[in-house]
Amino acid sequence: MEIKSTKLLYFSPTGTTKTVLSAIARGLNPDKTEQIDITTPKGREQSVETSEDELLIIGVPVYMGRIPALIVDWLNEIRAHQTPTVCVVVYGNRIYEDALLELKNIVKKCGGIPIAGGAYIGEHSFSKDDTPIAVGRPDTHDLHHAEEFGRKIKDKLQSLSSGSMISEIELPGEFPYRSDSKLWIVDFIAVNDDCTDCGHCVEICPSGAIDPQNSSKIDTEKCITCCACIKNCPVHARSMKPGLVQEASVRLFTLYSDPKMPENYL
Structure with a gap:
């Protein structure tokens, strides 16, 4: 063929x-x-x-x-x-x-x-x-x-x-x-003072959830918790807040460590 x-x-x-x-x-x-x-x-x-x-x-x-x-x-x-x-x-x-x-x-x-x-x-x-x-x-x-x-x-x-x-x-x-594809609506991203509003997170966000005028503002209903903005911030200004997502991270680390x-x- x-x-x-x-x-x-x-x-x-x-x-x-x-x-x-x-x-x-x-x-x-x-x-x-x-x-x-x-x-x-x-x-x-x-x-x-x-x-x-x-x-x-x-x-x-x-x-x-x-x-x-x-x-x-x-x-x-x-x-x-x-x-x-x-x-x-x-x-x-x-x-x-x-x-x-x-x-x-x-x-x-x-x-x-x-x-x-x-x-x-x-x-x-x-x-x-x-x-x-x-x-x-x-x-x-x-x-x-x-x-x-x-x-x-x-x-x-x-x-x-x-x-x-x-x-x-x-x-x-x-x-x-078996499972519902609907994701959590959760405020879980912290943005610290190192943020320069460079706009990189806005460009890479898959759902358009980050405000182009103020990247610390996130639409939690649009956010798909992919963490792309956290992992790709050039100045490491973004992190997880305590709460559901951080708790899920601990569970996954504990329960699914075998590769x-x-x-x-x-």
Whole structure:
């Protein structure tokens, strides 16, 4: 089966999902690659349409065992015309639950053909110096695993004469989905006097929750607790306040310290 180009489509507030998809692409070594970053509101202004001679690789982080609710409507508007598609989720060493199945179901609804699935580990959004959760993931082993996954995908595609030969991939998960994708509405970000209002956090916020005129003002109803603004502040002016999110960080550190390993489904 001839693939003329590969599209990498990702939502990646802290960069881990993008890193995994880039490693998969290295293993595939396609002639032509296009990256579609839907992390910010501006990135989601575009629509995506794909054809049967393209490969689509979609990567999303796992929130509460589900795909982030913020992007579900956008993903459902993808127009895939019998496009072979790889579904990838990245989770913070807890559990990915039904997210991979949810992504597969969205792909099928949009006209794509799910040919492979992968679950990888990324440093948890709530990870801090005193409660490290999957720090440094994806690590070298993870990325080698992702590259090998890319090579296996390429081998699978080359073994097929046409898209009609692709059989549906079975992925883990339950439907109806077990958890609610709705996130907490919580005031958890502290901003100290080191803040220069440089605007970097405003630019990278996936939900447009930070006031462009005053970056210490955060719309808690829009915030998806991704912690991208905390992890990427150039002067380290942002941190977690005591409360729900910090308590969750302690629980995750205590209960999920044993490292999970990547999983592939072909």
